[in-house]
Amino acid sequence: MLVTSPRNPAETGPQGLKLVAEAEKLEALLWEQVLTSMTRSAxxxxxxxxxxQLYNGLATRALASKMFGSTDSGLTRQIVAQLKTEIGGSGTSSGLQAPSTLQALSAHAGVQGAAALAPEARAVSYARAVWPAIKATAASLQVPPVAILAQSALETGWGASTPGNxxxxxxxxxxxxxxxAATHEEVGGALTPTEARFAAFGSGADCLTHYAGLIRRVYPQAMGAGSVAQYADAxxxxxxxxxxxYxxxxxxxxxxxxxxxxLHAVEGATL
Structure with missing residues (x-):
């Protein structure tokens, strides 16, 4: 969380700033857990x-950042106060050891992942890695490249899960x-959790080569589609x-x- 109001003197200096930074991480984690619970129920x-599930996790983090990323948070200040209580005083002693809350926070898997790429940055990173090959594949199939990227994003959670490339x-x-790998198959009109054998490839490029051949052999009606909707429907x-x-x-x-x-990041314009 970003504390936008002026900090008091106890929140300045190396240790004070560290406490605020760690408190902001903890608050972000708390809000993420709240939103995750909301998602599970909705x-x-x-x-x-x-x-x-991976995509929902990314969306939850994005929502948490959007809703609370610029809040002048009283909760952050309360967390800072608790951290100061643990270390006994203003938190400016040079010989201070990390308090137990900081130790627990740094060990928490959710906080360890907080330094990971934000959802949009993760998606951009994935798209940049596959975009040239996707454009080449799309050209060979004469379909919009965004259609192939969208399918890949849906199947992998924007690259969050690509077992076997x-x-x-x-x-x-x-x-x-x-x-x-775990997946969902529709049975009797309902998506049902199950496991399936998914093809493994030496690289993402190998996967795209196989994918292009698969479309030509099994889904020829999709070739030459002029829009994402036509391609997806085929x-x-x-x-x-x-x-x-689907x-x-x-x-x-x-x-x-x-x-x-x-698309703006990888091409400079939407397609």
Whole structure:
């Protein structure tokens, strides 16, 4: 959290600033846990298809940052006061050891992950890594590159989960190299948690090469699609996924504000 009002003297100096910084991390974690609980109660697991839990986690963090990232927080100041109590005084002693709250905070998995890329930055980083190959693949299939990027983003949670360098949730066939991973399959109209064998590739480029061949062989009706919606509909009609909302989710991903930010970052303009 960002404390925007002037700090009092006890919150300045190296140790005071450290306390405030750690308190802000703890407050961010608390808000993230609150929002995560809200998400669990409001959205059914797997509602976004493959990679939905990872994507929901990224969205929760983004919402926490948006809602509370510029708040002049009384909670932060209360946390700082508690930290000072633990270290006994103003927190300016040069020989001070890290208080137990700081030790616990630094060991917490949620705080360790706080230094990770923000959702938008993570998405941009992923897109930059795959964009050249995706554009080449899209050109060979004569489809909009954003359609392929949106499908990959949906399947991997913007690169958060790519076991076996699988960027498109491609199932393994026969003796093909594979990894087992959790997923959701639609059964009787409901997305049901399960496990499946997903194809494993030596690299993301290998996956894209295989993907292009898969589209040509199994989903030729998708080739030459002039829009994201046409491409997604062709994949869905061809049975690419059991999720009856698969096409809609690809389109929603392609039209999302996050995608617009990503495209602006990688191309300098939206596509």
């Amino acid at each position: 959205l059914p697991a797997g509602s976004l298809g493959t990679g939905s 699988n960027l498109f949730g491609i199932k393994a066939v026969g003796a093909q190299a594979a990894t087992r 994949l869905a009609r061809g049975g690419y996924a059991t999720d009856s909302n 096409a809609r989710k690809i389109v929603a991903t392609a039209q999302s504000p996050l995608m617009q930010s990503v």
